[in-house]
Amino acid sequence: MEQLPQCETLILEKQGPTLVITINRPDVRNAMSLQMVAELSTIFSEIENDISIRAAVLRGAGGHFCAGGDIKDMAGARSQKAGEGRDDPFYKLNRAFGQMIQQVNESSKVVIAITEGAVMGGGFGLACVSDLAIAGPTAKFGMPETTLGVIPAQIAPFVVERIGLTQARRLALLGLRIDATEACKLGIVHQVAESEEQLSDMLNQALERVRLCAPDATAETKALLHRVGHEAMAGLLDDAAEKFAAAIRGPEGAEGTMAFMQKREPKWAELPNQ
Known part of the structure; x- marks a missing residue:
């Protein structure tokens, strides 16, 4: 990515092989607008085949991750002429978010979510499609949709x-809100930081691990993990063995083996983190 695109709802910062994506609507606790959905989708499309990007870090400005859907967009959809089925403005609004969150879920990059403050609704969904989620001490998680008379239509499967x-x-049907400690116990997040400093340290340690892992092997591994439970096991293992053979005979496999033998870091680890 030679030049970062201009976004109205996101702040983008490239730090070595990492793209930090900061949701920047702090006046509404980073509520997710249609424009934000479109911009996130564009960014993840652009980085998908960008070999200079190894990880995408998602976080929010102003002490909150994302408080859910934007009420103004909901009001705008309500003011439009009602349609039938998939012509309904509410269908289009909701489904656009689902397509974006599926795109983030299936990204070949390592997606890291830094969750603080409100992590609700769509923000909760984004946390659930990250490869690594780290919570700050202020993080509160929830699926409040049923308390608002709607359903968590696009995030529930994730x-x-x-x-x-x-x-x-339990979370969805009771509309519960939970703290970072319980979120970690449930597996929504993987780590909980007790301070901003510790949060930064945890993120840096994770990015250091990303640096040491081969990018193509990482992408193939993530794709393989997503297939588990959706395909017959025998066929999946057959295909995985083919991919293993291709990997070990490929440039990363050769370099990884040579680096191990020579007791040095592989060449892909030479990319700076900063």
């Missing part, structure tokens, strides 16, 4: 994949 059906049912 929440189930993240924490299992029984816990997803």
Whole structure:
């Protein structure tokens, strides 16, 4: 990515092989507008085949990650002429978010979510599609949709994949809000920081691990993990063995083996983190 695109709802900062994406609507606790959805989708499309980007860090400005959907967009959809089925403005609004969150979920990059303050609704969904989620001490998580008379239509499947059906049912059907400690116990986040300094340290340690892992092997591994449970195991393992053979005979496999033998870091680890 030679030049970062201009965004109205996001702040983009490239730090070596890492793209930091900061949701920047602090006046509404980073509520997710249609424009933000479109901009996130554009960014993840652009970095997908960008070999200079190894990780994408998602975080929010002003002490909050994302408080959910934007009420103004909801009001705008309500003011439009009602349509039938997929012509309904509310369908289009909701489904656009689902397409974006699926795109983030399936990104070949390592996606890291830094969650602070409000992590609700769509923000909760984004946390659930990250490869690594780290929570700050102020983070509060929830699926409040049922308390508002609506349903978590696009995030629910990803929440189930993240924490299992029984816990997803408890959170969604009771509209619960939980703290970072419980979120970690449930597997929504992987680590909880007790301070901003510790949060920064945890992120830097994670990015250091990303640096040491081969980018193509990482992408292939992530794609393989996403297939588990959706395909017959025998066929999946057959295909995985083919990919293993291709990897070990490929440039990364050769370099990784040579680096191990020579007791040095592989060449892909030479990319700076800053």
